[in-house]
Amino acid sequence: MRTIKTACKVVGLLGLATALAAASVAQTLKLPPHEKVVLKNGLTLLLMEKHGVPIVSFYAVVKAGSAAEPADQAGLAGITAGLLRKGTEKRTAQQFATDLDFIGASFGADSDFDYTAVSAEFLTKDVDRGLDLFSDALLHANFPQAEVDKLLAQSVDGVKAAKDQADAVIFSYYNGYLYGTHPYARPGGDELSLKKIQRAAVLKFYQTNFVPSNTILAVAGEFNAAELKKKLEEAFGSWPGKPSPVVNIPPPTPVKGKRLLLVDKPDATQTYFAIGNIGITANDPDRVAIRVVNTAFGGTFASILNTALRIDSGYTYGANSFFQNEKAAGPFAIYSFTKSETTVPAIDLALKVLEDLHKNGLTAAQLDTAKKYIKGQFPPQIETSGQLASRIVISEFYGLDDNEINQLEERIGAVTLESAKQIIEKRFPRDNMVFVLIGKASEIGPAVKKYAEKQDERKISEPGFWPPPSK
Amino acid sequence: MRKISQWFLVAGLVCTFGFVVSARAQEEAKQFPVASKTLKNGMKVLVQSDHSIPNVALYIFYRIGSRNEHPGTTGLSHFFEHMMFNGAKKYGPGELDKVMEANGGENNAYTTQNTTVYQDWFPRSALPLIFDIEADRIQYLQFDPKKIASEREVVASERRLRTDNDNGGLLDEQLWATAFVAHPYQWPVVGWMSDIEHWTMEDLKHHFEMGYSPNNATMVVVGDVTSEEIFQLCEKYIEPIPTHAPPPPVTTVEPDQLGERRLVVRKPAELPLLEIGYHVPQTNNPDFYALNVLQTVLVHGESSRMYQRLVDKDQIALNVGMGADTAFDPTLLVVNAQPKQSVDPVSCEKAIYEELDKAKTTLISDQELEKAKNIRLVQFYQQMRTISGRANTIGTYEVFFGDYTRLFDAAKNYSAVTKEDVQRVAKKYFGANNRTVATLIPDNEEKANQ
Numbered sequence: 001m002r003t004i005k006t007a008c009k010v011v012g013l014l015g016l017a018t019a020l021a022a023a024s025v026a027q028t029l030k031l032p033p034h035e036k037v038v039l040k041n042g043l044t045l046l047l048m049e050k051h052g053v054p055i056v057s058f059y060a061v062v063k064a065g066s067a068a069e070p071a072d073q074a075g076l077a078g079i080t081a082g083l084l085r086k087g088t089e090k091r092t093a094q095q096f097a098t099d100l101d102f103i104g105a106s107f108g109a110d111s112d113f114d115y116t117a118v119s120a121e122f123l124t125k126d127v128d129r130g131l132d133l134f135s136d137a138l139l140h141a142n143f144p145q146a147e148v149d150k151l152l153a154q155s156v157d158g159v160k161a162a163k164d165q166a167d168a169v170i171f172s173y174y175n176g177y178l179y180g181t182h183p184y185a186r187p188g189g190d191e192l193s194l195k196k197i198q199r200a201a202v203l204k205f206y207q208t209n210f211v212p213s214n215t216i217l218a219v220a221g222e223f224n225a226a227e228l229k230k231k232l233e234e235a236f237g238s239w240p241g242k243p244s245p246v247v248n249i250p251p252p253t254p255v256k257g258k259r260l261l262l263v264d265k266p267d268a269t270q271t272y273f274a275i276g277n278i279g280i281t282a283n284d285p286d287r288v289a290i291r292v293v294n295t296a297f298g299g300t301f302a303s304i305l306n307t308a309l310r311i312d313s314g315y316t317y318g319a320n321s322f323f324q325n326e327k328a329a330g331p332f333a334i335y336s337f338t339k340s341e342t343t344v345p346a347i348d349l350a351l352k353v354l355e356d357l358h359k360n361g362l363t364a365a366q367l368d369t370a371k372k373y374i375k376g377q378f379p380p381q382i383e384t385s386g387q388l389a390s391r392i393v394i395s396e397f398y399g400l401d402d403n404e405i406n407q408l409e410e411r412i413g414a415v416t417l418e419s420a421k422q423i424i425e426k427r428f429p430r431d432n433m434v435f436v437l438i439g440k441a442s443e444i445g446p447a448v449k450k451y452a453e454k455q456d457e458r459k460i461s462e463p464g465f466w467p468p469p470s471k
Numbered sequence: 472m473r474k475i476s477q478w479f480l481v482a483g484l485v486c487t488f489g490f491v492v493s494a495r496a497q498e499e500a501k502q503f504p505v506a507s508k509t510l511k512n513g514m515k516v517l518v519q520s521d522h523s524i525p526n527v528a529l530y531i532f533y534r535i536g537s538r539n540e541h542p543g544t545t546g547l548s549h550f551f552e553h554m555m556f557n558g559a560k561k562y563g564p565g566e567l568d569k570v571m572e573a574n575g576g577e578n579n580a581y582t583t584q585n586t587t588v589y590q591d592w593f594p595r596s597a598l599p600l601i602f603d604i605e606a607d608r609i610q611y612l613q614f615d616p617k618k619i620a621s622e623r624e625v626v627a628s629e630r631r632l633r634t635d636n637d638n639g640g641l642l643d644e645q646l647w648a649t650a651f652v653a654h655p656y657q658w659p660v661v662g663w664m665s666d667i668e669h670w671t672m673e674d675l676k677h678h679f680e681m682g683y684s685p686n687n688a689t690m691v692v693v694g695d696v697t698s699e700e701i702f703q704l705c706e707k708y709i710e711p712i713p714t715h716a717p718p719p720p721v722t723t724v725e726p727d728q729l730g731e732r733r734l735v736v737r738k739p740a741e742l743p744l745l746e747i748g749y750h751v752p753q754t755n756n757p758d759f760y761a762l763n764v765l766q767t768v769l770v771h772g773e774s775s776r777m778y779q780r781l782v783d784k785d786q787i788a789l790n791v792g793m794g795a796d797t798a799f800d801p802t803l804l805v806v807n808a809q810p811k812q813s814v815d816p817v818s819c820e821k822a823i824y825e826e827l828d829k830a831k832t833t834l835i836s837d838q839e840l841e842k843a844k845n846i847r848l849v850q851f852y853q854q855m856r857t858i859s860g861r862a863n864t865i866g867t868y869e870v871f872f873g874d875y876t877r878l879f880d881a882a883k884n885y886s887a888v889t890k891e892d893v894q895r896v897a898k899k900y901f902g903a904n905n906r907t908v909a910t911l912i913p914d915n916e917e918k919a920n921q
Contacts, residue, residue, distance in 0.1 A: 028525070052523060053856040055849075085773075094783070097773035102842045104849030123849055150786060157789050157811045160741035164638050267739040270631040301577065302568035311565055314624030317632055339631060369573040376575015376594040379524040383857050461741070461915070 029378055031405045034218075034392055035225060041241035042213025045232055046392050048220040050385045054124040056221035058134050059389035061397045062116040063216075064209035067183035067327075068247045075189020076197055077111035079151060080205045084109045084118060084137040086147035091136060093147055105130050107137065113184050114249070114327040115397060116209075121386055124222045128231070135235040138215075141206065148199045159191050163460050166265055166272040166438040167337065174274040174436040176466030177261045177456075178331055182252045191463040211242040218393035221385035249328040254278040259434045260452035264441035265460045271343040271439030272336075275350060277429040279332030282325040282398040288411040289423045290323055296362050296370040297321055297353075297428070298334060304366070308353045309336055315346040327398070332429065343437070343444045347451065358430050361421040371412045378408065500879035503855060505865060506698035507875070508705070512714045513686025516705050517865055517875055518698040521858055527694035528862040529591040529601060532870045535682030536585040537662075538655040538800065539718045544674045546662015549582040550626055551678055555589065556580075557618045560611035562604055564618055574600055584656055585799045586870060587682070592859060595695040599704065606708040609683055614672055623667060630661045642736055642744050642911045643805070649734045650748045650803055650907035654725035685709065687717040691866040694858040725750070725801060732907040737914035742789075744911040745816040747823065748803040751795055751900050754871040760884045761892040762804065762900070766793050767843040768835050768893070769826060770806075774842075776826050777806075785822055787814045797871045803907075804900070816910045830897040834890040847885050 034048035069076040085100075085107055086093040100107055105122035118138055122130035162168040172188065179185035186193070217236070219228060254277050280290060291299075298305035298321025309319035319336035334354065338346040362370075382388055382405070395404055435451050437444070438460065449455060458468060506518045536548050556578070558564035571578055576593030591601050634640040644659045651657035661667075690709070692701050728750055752758055769777050770793040781788040788808045795804040808819045854860040869875040 053852050055852055055856065094774070094779065097778075101772035101774040102838070102845060104842075104846040106849075121853075123852070150783070153786070153811070154782075154789055157742065160812060161789060161809055163741050166636060167632065268636055270628065270636050300568075300572055302565070302572050307565070310625055311568075312621070314621030315628070317625055317629040337632065338628060365573070369569070372575045373572045373577070376526075376597070377577060377592070379526045379594075380592065380857065380859065383524055 029375070029405055029408050031382070031392070031402045032388070034220075035229075036396075037229065039212065039233065039237055041237065041239055042211075042244070043236050043239060044216040044396065045229070045236075046216065046218040046389075046396060047225045047229060047232075048218070048385075048388055048392060049223060049225050050220050050388060051222050053385070054222050055121060055385055056124055056127050056130065056219065056223055057385040057389040058120045058130070058217065058219050059386070059393050060118045060138060060215055060217040061393050062118065062210055063114070063214045063397065064205070064245065064247060065111045065113050065115045066187040067113050067249045068209060068245070069183070069186075069205070070201070071183070072193070073197055073201055074186035074193035075155065076201055076205050077116055078188055079148075079155065079194070079197055080202050081109040081111050081116045081118065082151050082155070083143050083147060083202060084141045086151065087142055087144040088136045088140040089142055090140065093144075096133065096137070099129070100133055103129055105133065107133065109137070111187075113187055113330065117390070119386070119390070127223060127228070131231060131235055138210065139236070139239050143199055143202055143206070145199055148202060152194055152197060155189070156191050156194050159189075159194070166268060166270075166460075169460075169465070170272050170274055170335070170436060170438055171331075171333070172465045173261060173263055173438070174333060174434070175331060177259070177436050178255060178276070178278065178434050179252055180467070183249060184252060184326065184328065184330070185466075190465050192469050193464075208245050211244060212236065212239045213241060214244040216393050216396050218389040218396075220389040220392070251328055252278050254432060255434050256432050257454070258432070258452035259454045259456070260448065261434070261436045261456045261458070261466060262441055262445060262448060263436070263438040263458050263460050264445075265438050266440055266442070268340070268438065268440045270337050270339050271437055271444055273343075273347060273435065273437045274333045274335045275347070275433055275435050276321075276331060276333035277433050278329045279323040280325055280427065281329050282327060283400060284325070286423060286427065287325060288408070289415045289419055290427055292367070292370050292374065292412055292415045293362065293420050293423050293428075294321055294323055295374055296366045297357055299370070300373055302369075304353055304357065305334065305336075305350065308349055309338075309346060313346075313349065315342050315349065319350065332427075340440050340443045343439060344447045347435070347448070354428065355430070357424055357428060361417060361424060364417060367415065367417055367420055371415070374412055375409055499851065499882060500876070503861065505875060508698075508702050510685065510705055510710045512710055512712055513684075514688050514690060514705075514709060515869070516690045516692070516701065516709075517869060518696065518701045519691075519693040519861060519865065520695075520697055521693060521861075522695050524858065525595050525695050526858060527591075527593055527595055527598060527601075527692060527696055528859040529593075529605075530691045530862040530866050531589045531605065532689045532691070532866045533587045533589075533682055534585070534687050534870065535587055535718055536583050537658060537660045538584050538721050539682065540655060540658070542658070543666060544670050544678075545658040545666045546626070546660070547666075547670055547674060547678050548587055548682070549660050549662065550622070550667070550670070551675065551682070552580045552582045552587050552589075553622050553626060554614075554619070554675070555608055555612065557622060558613040558615065559608040560613070561607045564613070564615065567604055567608070570600065571597070571604065576601065582660055583796060584660055584802075585797070588863075588866070590859070590862075598696065598700070602704045602708040606712065609685070610712055612679060614675060616672065619672070619675070626661065627664065627667055630664060630667065634659065634661060635664075638738070638740055638744055638911050639807075641738075642746055642909050645734055645736055646746050646748050646805065646907055646909040647803065649732050649909065650728070650750070651725055654723050654800060655721060656725070656798075656800065656802060680715065681718045684715045684717055685712050686714045689866055689869050691862045691869070693862040693865070721800065728905050728907075730904050734907070734909050736909070736911045738911065739915050740911060740913040742812055743810045743814070743816050743913055745808045745810060745819050746909045747806045747820065748907045748909070749806075749900050749905050750801060751804040752801050753799055754797045755873060758896050758899075760881075761888050761896045762795075763847075764840065764843040764885070764888050765830060765835075765893045765897055766804070767846055768839045769793060769830070771843075771846055776829070777823065780826055781808060781819060781822050785818075787811060787822065788819050791819075791823070797867060799871070816912075820908065827897065827901045831894065831901065833894075835893050837890070840888070840890055840893070844885055847881070851881070
């Protein structure tokens with residue numbers, strides 16, 4: 001789990017109140033200034049002062065996530081991250097916890113498809129102690145065997161606990177089914193793959209990937225940048241430089257035709273479903289236009305999708321759609337849930353609104369609303385030091401720059417009904433897609449066969465997600 | 472997902488922890504100055520200006536929740552919260568969300584046992600619009616039978632999501648239903664499914680009239696505004712709304728529990744679950760602070776006693792937690808644990824009792840006490856650093872402690888907590904007779920037969 005991020009800051013908002021002519025409004029969203037330093041050992045440091053609340057936020061990205069794991073070691077990146085605080089050269093896991101909690105600090109480490117994020121937050125007055133803890137975990141973790149065994153056992157049970165809640169695991173099945181043999185199929189691992197992980201593999205993953213040239217560290221909050229820079233150079237300058245590993249993530253192949261996976265959860269009274277295909281990369285040239293269109297289609301409460309499935313029909317408590325942007329193309333999905341009896345009408349309706357989107361495109365009002373909504377809701381996303389630190393580091397990781405925010409309004413403004421139409425045609429699935437359903441198979445199984453020419457079924461109690469483990 | 476009525480709990484929010492000197496309290500108060508005004512119709516308005524982002528968080532707290540309901544109409548407050556988005560006079564069905572989003576805003580709401588809270592987040596340019604919308608729906612809510620029928624289904628789906636298909640939600644519902652035999656905290660905020668299916672138009676109208684009077688509400692506005700402009704907008708839009716009688720007081724008092732209660736839920740599941748509820752006083756009771764310190768020592772972070780014991784040393788649980796909702800009436804402090812596979816929940820229970828007994832028989836250490844106070848200070852800043860966090864915190868203190876300035880007394884109150892206080896509350900509230908123990912036992916045979 002990562003630390004909780006919030007916060008941000010937007011500079012200069014003159015007279016937004018009166019200047020209602022939104023399209024012609026001058027640029028108002030702006031990232032606060034920050035400094036980038038690359039140390040001799042290759043570590044990239046990003047520093048951003050943000051005053052007002054006496055908190056300092058650290059957020060580091062190590063450029064190796066689940067996609068960098070050996071194929072038979074799914075979950076290795078997450079386990080390595082989880083062990084960073086579980087014993088270092090100078091602290092036991094318990095000492096680390098005692099020192100961290102005493103100053104009320106938080107620490108988080110977890111892996112994603114493309115990277116491992118390590119974060120910490122503490123009061124400005126505790127910056128020396130906080131920095132010592134953070135660098136200790138990142139640089140000097142030593143993976144005691146007993147802690148490795150403990151975390152692996154907990155993680156296996158963690159997967160089982162998650163399976164007691166369909167909405168906690170639907171995207172583990174979805175990613176597996178959509179990506180097949182591609183590394184994005186297996187973020188986090190499962191009950192079986194986690195059992196295969198050995199301490200030696202953890203150590204190797206750490207030693208190969210946790211090197212300065214493979215790491216970006218952002219620090220944001222209330223501090224003096226010049227002073228903090230010295231402290232950071234002291235703490236991280238001696239981290240021995242090593243060549244960066246090369247992680248090659250092949251472009252995933254979108255699914256052709258229609259395939260359906262039904263995961264049987266016999267006690268379910270509600271069916272949870274995800275529908276979609278491979279989406280886009282984090283630096284896709286159309287990413288802003290795609291975001292605008294998806295906001296209108298399934299990104300807000302009054303979106304096309306939620307209006308149809310919730311507001312007008314009452315089939316569900318919620319329906320949405322999203323593109324998860326990654327280094328290689330991440331997933332796109334429509335997601336909702338409905339009682340077993342209305343599974344088919346709800347999925348039919350989701351498909352109908354998707355088809356209507358292709359046929360009719362967006363209306364001028366829908367496009368305009370999406371633009372205003374993104375702009376209006378953006379400032380609270382960069383309100384806290386934690387939000388800012390993670391944002392600048394992830395931007396740097398994906399090779400994006402400050403214009404991602406500083407030119408956001410312009411880029412949003414450039415989206416037209418015509419370009420939206422092209423985006424829909426090119427980027428939203430129509431004839432090719434996967435369906436993943438978790439529900440009571442005995443009740444919904446026969447009826448949902450109509451959605452796909454190829455069907456698969458698993459029981460939720462069977463270990464693993466997808467593909468089924470080889471015997 | 473939105474309009475996610477978080478009917479389960481707002482806990483945690485007020486659980487900020489102790490700290491040192493009262494100079495710090497004054498500093499905190501100075502750092503977040505609040506302007507206050509009570510309108511002629513009785514609604515109190517609190518404003519905190521912060522121009523660091525061009526946005527505004529506007530929260531309205533109504534003092535009505537599931538404790539104001541009765542058997543047969545449980546879940547009505549929460550259902551009502553949903554209806555408040557379904558059309559009034561000027562902004563008809565579906566228009567509220569459309570107009571708000573078209574102006575860069577969004578909204579949500581949550582219902583608890585005690586309150587119903589409406590939240591708007593928007594760029595400052597939408598300020599007059601938001602007041603227009605809020606005034607419209609408080610006064611002129613529509614009761615369209617078609618809309619009610621469809622919203623019933625939405626709420627049923629929400630209940631399936633959070634309770635019927637969520638083992639933790641299901642067990643928690645049973646725990647409260649068992650721990651309370653008289654007081655309305657015994658029924659779920661979302662309502663029993665059969666009540667969701669059966670309440671009538673008359674029930675709804677009555678509930679609206681009862682709960683939604685301006686003198687039963689507090690408005691908190693934080694962000695890129697001045698108090699003058701907010702008070703002016705209030706005079707124009709909110710002050711003309713007539714006042715009527717607030718909900719009748721809840722007079723039922725839960726009798727003392729005189730012996731342990733136990734319940735079991737058997738259903739298909741991968742893992743068992745454990746919850747233990749102890750009766751504790753309402754939020755504004757002076758023991759609040761010592762109980763929070765104890766709770767921090769027992770479950771906050773991986774250095775906490777129960778984490779060390781159950782998760783780290785004995786390795787019988789995946790996690791262990793503890794929390795109480797903010798509440799007007801005496802409530803439950805719930806300890807929960809996720810036992811590992813094949814671990815009998817009874818062994819988790821035993822370890823939890825042993826840790827509680829230690830807190831009763833010996834004083835916590837100086838270091839633990841100081842840790843709890845340090846944690847409270849960090850949590851204070853974490854919840855006060857966003858405009859929405861501040862709106863919620865200020866409103867929660869105003870509503871549950873009777874005065875928002877108590878937020879700034881918290882530092883003083885926590886610094887006054889002694890090790891002896893912590894021991895005293897451990898002895899007072901964590902007795903065997905005062906607890907209700909709920910376990911979920913996986914019953915996968917049953918599943919095969921279904």
